[in-house]
Amino acid sequence: MTQLAAGHLKIQQDTIPELNPSYRLLLGPGPCNVDPRVLRITLSPQLGHLDPEFFAILEDTAHLLRWMFQTKNEMTLCVSGSGFSGAEAVLCNLLEEGDTIISGSLGFFSGQIVEISQRAGANVVNLETELGAPLEADVLEQAFKDHPEAKIFATAIAETSTGLLQPLAELERVTHAHGALFVVDAVCGLGGVPMNVDEMKIDACYAGSQKSIGALPGLAPVTLNERAVQVIKNRKRPVQSYYFDLQYLHRYWNGDHNYHHTACSNLVYGLREAVCIAMEEGLEARWARHQLNGDALKAGIEAMGLKLLTRPGYALSVLTAVSLPEGVDELAIRNGLLDEYNIEIGGGFGPLKGRLIRIGLMGYNSCRKNVDTVLAALEHILPRSGLTPQAGAALAAADAVYTR
Ligand SMILES: Cc1ncc(COP(=O)(O)O)c(C=O)c1O
Numbered sequence: 001m002t003q004l005a006a007g008h009l010k011i012q013q014d015t016i017p018e019l020n021p022s023y024r025l026l027l028g029p030g031p032c033n034v035d036p037r038v039l040r041i042t043l044s045p046q047l048g049h050l051d052p053e054f055f056a057i058l059e060d061t062a063h064l065l066r067w068m069f070q071t072k073n074e075m076t077l078c079v080s081g082s083g084f085s086g087a088e089a090v091l092c093n094l095l096e097e098g099d100t101i102i103s104g105s106l107g108f109f110s111g112q113i114v115e116i117s118q119r120a121g122a123n124v125v126n127l128e129t130e131l132g133a134p135l136e137a138d139v140l141e142q143a144f145k146d147h148p149e150a151k152i153f154a155t156a157i158a159e160t161s162t163g164l165l166q167p168l169a170e171l172e173r174v175t176h177a178h179g180a181l182f183v184v185d186a187v188c189g190l191g192g193v194p195m196n197v198d199e200m201k202i203d204a205c206y207a208g209s210q211k212s213i214g215a216l217p218g219l220a221p222v223t224l225n226e227r228a229v230q231v232i233k234n235r236k237r238p239v240q241s242y243y244f245d246l247q248y249l250h251r252y253w254n255g256d257h258n259y260h261h262t263a264c265s266n267l268v269y270g271l272r273e274a275v276c277i278a279m280e281e282g283l284e285a286r287w288a289r290h291q292l293n294g295d296a297l298k299a300g301i302e303a304m305g306l307k308l309l310t311r312p313g314y315a316l317s318v319l320t321a322v323s324l325p326e327g328v329d330e331l332a333i334r335n336g337l338l339d340e341y342n343i344e345i346g347g348g349f350g351p352l353k354g355r356l357i358r359i360g361l362m363g364y365n366s367c368r369k370n371v372d373t374v375l376a377a378l379e380h381i382l383p384r385s386g387l388t389p390q391a392g393a394a395l396a397a398a399d400a401v402y403t404r
Pocket residue numbers: 029030082083084085109110156158159160161185186187188208
């Protein structure tokens with residue numbers, strides 16, 4: 001058999017540089033830096049995906065995730081993939097060809113519920129909000145009146161593209177009054193914002209390992225209650241995706257552990273450790289920590305003369321979306337932070353491209369040191385974009401939040 005020589009593939013075999021990634025402070029919309037404990041445990045010896053020792057770790061991790069979600073749901077597991085794999089799994093299992101779903105599209109991420117559902121063959125009623133504003137219950141009520149056949153209402157608790165915390169109580173009430181399933185994207189929110197799946201009567205919920213939970217990317221925790229499970233069991237046709245079939249995944253995680261796919265043991269160790277760390281801290285304390293650091297960051301940002309995109313009263317603690325004045329180059333700010341301070345932050349998506357910077361304080365990264373660091377770095381960078389924050393004002397405003 002002939003071999004393709006490396007040289008033909010534009011690889012200089014004898015000069016391949018040693019990989020040496022930069023140390024970045026990840027203050028974007030996720031991933032975030034993880035606790036060193038999470039990294040350490042991730043480097044523990046690998047286990048095979050069909051090793052009985054690993055089965056025990058899977059079951060144990062599912063129990064811990066139930067605590068994180070605050071649910072007794074049997075069907076609680078991880079999809080091997082990023083946050084959207086959780087979205088894809090939940091929506092494709094619950095939806096069948098011709099079903100109707102109402103999407104509360106609050107921005108780019110919850111907006112993807114539309115495409116995922118359409119690809120699954122569903123008819124989508126798209127309730128798009130003004131960017132930075134929440135979805136109001138009367139809008140949902142009207143949508144259900146216009147589409148009484150709707151089977152699902154889905155939205156996000158934390159819309160990362162606009163920094164919005166969406167109140168869910170009224171939306172849940174309306175959804176259940178019309179007999180539909182209440183599905184929530186908690187990819188950014190779980191572990192950072194107050195939520196309790198059972199108390200909030202969420203029928204199905206998906207999250208992401210790499211944001212407020214504080215683990216590495218690559219796993220999407222999902223949980224479905226008995227009502228949602230029955231919808232899946234009563235499907236007319238099998239789920240079109242083998243990989244995302246939640247009944248197979250549930251058997252692998254929580255049942256007879258029959259082979260379904262090759263799960264990565266080391267990612268599961270890391271996620272398990274991240275949930276253990278959250279347990280040691282306690283959920284209430286964790287939510288309060290995210291709130292305090294988010295408040296301090298926002299106070300600092302506003303003291304620099306910048307405005308938040310999100311409507312007052314709806315700003316997310318874990319992600320702050322900052323509107324930029326006309327003519328200010330978003331990329332220059334982000335590149336300045338990255339090149340000179342090794343700090344990564346996010347930019348705007350879709351219609352907000354170039355108009356926004358987004359700063360995340362999630363999991364391990366939600367701490368005063370990082371608030372002060374990013375505010376000080378911004379104070380140095382912003383004047384190059386024509387902005388003139390008053391020296392020291394941002395840190396003083398943040399300090400006032402910490403000492404209030
Ligand atoms: C609210 C929300 N939903 C879904 C996603 C998609 O997650 P992932 O990029 O991990 O697939 C994200 C990612 O930022 C998100 O913030």
